[in-house]
Amino acid sequence: MASIHKLHTDILWSIFTFNTGPPLTSTSSRNIENCLRPLTVTRQSSQVCRSWRQILLQSSSLWGRLIDLNQLGQKNRLWADEVVRRSGFALLWIYGDMHPQGSMEANEDFFFSVLDRIERIQILEVEVQDGVDHNDQGWDILLRPAPCLQFFKLSYSQPLLQNSQRPIFANRAPSLLSFDTHQVPFAIDAPWLSHIRDIRFPLEFTIRQVLELCCRMPHLETFHPSDSFDINMVFIEPLPRMHLPFLSSIQLTTGLVNALTFLDHITPAPGCSLSLHTNDGIRVTAHVTPRMLETAPSILSRRMVDYFSYHAPTRIRVEFTPVALSFLDVSYRPDDSDCKFVIQLSPWYARNRTGHVLLSQAFLFPPASLACLVSVKEVELFLYDIHPTMYPGLRSILQACHSVNKIAISFDSISYLTGIETLSDRILYSCLQNLSDRIIFPHLQTLQVDLDKGYNHEVIDMAKFLRFLKKYRDNGSPLSLLKLTDYQEEDPLNIDALNEMADLTVQWMSGEEVVESVGGRRT
Template identity: 25%
Template sequence: MAYRGLDAHLFRGAVIPTNSPLPVFALSYISRLTHELLLTIFMTIANMYDDQFILPMEDTRFRALTIVRRAAQVCSRWRKLLLENGGIWGRVIDVNLLLDLKTEHWRNEVLQRTRTAPLFIRGTVFSPYSDKKRQEFDRDVRKFFMKLFNFTNWERTEVLDLAVDNIAWFSRKTLEYIQRPHRHLKIFRLTTLEDPPAFRTPLDRPNMIAFTKKAPRLVQLECTDVAINLQAHWFSSLCNFGLSYRKETNRSHPFTLHDILSTLEQMPHLERLNIRWAIKRPTKDDMANVQPKLLHNLKKLGIEDNFATCIAFLAKVRAPRGCHFVLTTNDTTYSTDPRFIAGARAVIALFAQNFFSANAISRIRLNLNDSGLIISALDSRPASFEGGYRFRIECALSNAPQEASPLLKFFAESLSPALSSSSITRLLLYSSGKGRVVSIEGLALFLGSLGSLEVLETTAEVINRYLCPFFSKLVEGAKISGRQPPPLCPNLRMVSILSFDVYGTPNSEAPAPNLAMRLLYLFKFREQLGFPIPLLDLTLCRSSLCPLECLEEMTGLSVIWRDRDGGQKVYVCRSGAANETAFN
């Protein structure tokens, strides 16, 4: 049986109790596990979802519902144990899997097996693209949701973690249940993604109050376009709070800055906060009439809105050291008001210093795009850890001057104190789209703050469009001033090229010939400064390699790449085989 390999793995290194009533050899078989241990294993499987369950999992074999269902088919003992424990089935209400099944019988069977146990309902439901399939799919979803969210089931729901792109799948009666007090609900995450909204529902009626006055066990609330009464008593128990509204609808910005801050003051246990398009743009009077709020236990803060509103909100929030920070703003207008710029710089600098002073970050990414930039801190943890990036700034300008976007300079000035005191050893420098021209001061300040940088991971596009013109202007400035160019990133030891494609020639089989000379210029510039780069890494390059015989001028430079068979090759320039770097 295939389970025997698993048996040995489970018990490898285990201490077998001497007073066990079973022979030692019998304990190695999973079929001999005690009732209590089996129940613990099955409950662990049922609880294996994390905060990111709402993201779809492609391989359904390892979803909890699949594993529990197959475990019930192993033997009569396991089946009896699982069927007697409705709490296990109640924790694996996987809406995606249940809707994928063609028969309604199994959906009803799973609900029946939950008995009267608490329900943990999770899933992401998107409509099919085909009109014909969509009509049939909509009927199935509506029918299933009517049964899943009837009054009896809603009363015993402890977790609702659902994203849908059609709110019309919910009956009006189901949505009205949300207005009633709920004694058991712990987590409520309902994201509606339809655009434009199918119709106005009880979720967004001005007089609608979610859970009315009582939801005493609620610890996590995240919702999109749901009308919320910020005076509700259950806010005091929340640990996670996310309030989102769609920017393009008339539902956005329903609350004042005072409304939000007053509510946060009543949330002593708050650990994660995410506000999206929920705050009306504050006036000067609004700013003068609210005091900063200290959120003692906050671990992660996310804000998305127009830039002025984001800065106004952040200026009135005090987060503890180490707090994760995510700022997103995509309709920023370029302000030349020096007082606003100075104030915004100070606000962002404070949150950056809070984060980098308490978190060991070794990698940072800068992506320059058509409208702005993205700066994000990376480490060994996946991007989905704790619901996304630990530190990320995404900012776009709608009316910035095309000749030199001021964004990089602004954020470089804001982040420089925090980055200078960190131990960042790797920079991922990318570009997408045509990209704006970056100010020399901004790029110099950003690179200058990375004193510990050892590895630059980038593309030929970035070198061609940004770095070489940047270094050329540094040289010109040095000639005019008679001073040596600044030694940016003195510890840089390796450049890693991910692609030789350039904008306008995607997947090009013949990269532009001047890219090799651009790369040579970069290495020569560093050598002339007295800080040569000893290693060029092409092992991660996703495009055709550009012939680099010209690098033979760089004595001692090591070039690493992979041949067609995937083997790693190394060539040291001036070692007598320059044709190696032709990559024929």
């Protein structure tokens, strides 16, 4: 007898249970091969031998975890109903894509039939495909109590239950920990909010309502609103301030006014991640006031200092382009993949120079706050079509990265970086004794240049880098490596101007070969 057949029943049951979870997300459910899907694995396990089949058929809780909409529907409705029957009265995990009737993968009827067991549903993570009727009476099931529901995620392009006079889950979802949908409305005084750990909410809330909502969620861990919440600049009464001791991740996509107001009124857990994306449309340009921009650096830097105090940065990315002004932590964190710090501010018009310059003031961080960047070893820098008035803010950020030994830069960015260095000269030359302080990166050794910009086979002339390289050489800090990436062989490359940099290694790929040149001589 094979060794596996000698395993105790409890061990086998634990293995079978392990194979049923965790539930697949909508994305992973689409990408995973059928042979590896929990439902397929469980079904095949039940066909190995009589004893395994007996264990599995007696385990209704296992079958309740296998309501995979990407495998169950109209094509195999008998099997779908059999899986539900085998679940008995156990808790249900429902996940996958919901497709409308008449489609190749139709499972709408089956979905509503299992949704009708809402009192048993523990996890519901479903992406509704276009074509499903958002007015179908089946959605009214969500207005019934859901006593066992812990995780609720419903993605759909259409609003649901907008005209209902009854509250979602009849206000009775005492086990709910995660609410992730922007199409189902709920009241900010819903009793189940007191247990919520993670939330995504509808986009019609005002900033005051958002803050009041947070007050009702003392255990909140992740705050990820799905879209811009409404502007409400008339604050008749002071907005509430609150401490959210468990809040470890904030993702905001809204106007700058709302974002700053929200961040200024909360105190999250130490080291809280922040992903901020603003895109102020023409309708709110009047709200981007000088006073607001004066407070932006202190509010944003407060979050930056707190985050980097617990997650020391080793690599950052700075992007100033007409599309957006961005500051990102891109440090390699294999054990902390959820940690992130992103500030991305988009002007109301990509080519609106005034808005572009105004938003750059948000990056004029207080000098003391920039000490948290001292551990940065690598900077990714992408600058394009920026005004010299933006240089001071950029210079202060880059100078704080005192330990940088490598810069990754786009080909077009070097002229702006040289301009920032020149600005540094004008301001600092008269008062500095140490010549190395006249350069921004005194420990810089490697300059990596991205050439993939589509030059239509024009000559790529590296002469524009010479001024920058000579400045570092003349200040006693010569670079050792100029690495050219994304070079296309059909593009002529002119590095003759770099020949006078006798000790500089220029490196690029030619086909599969690494080519190096030192002082104009190939090695």
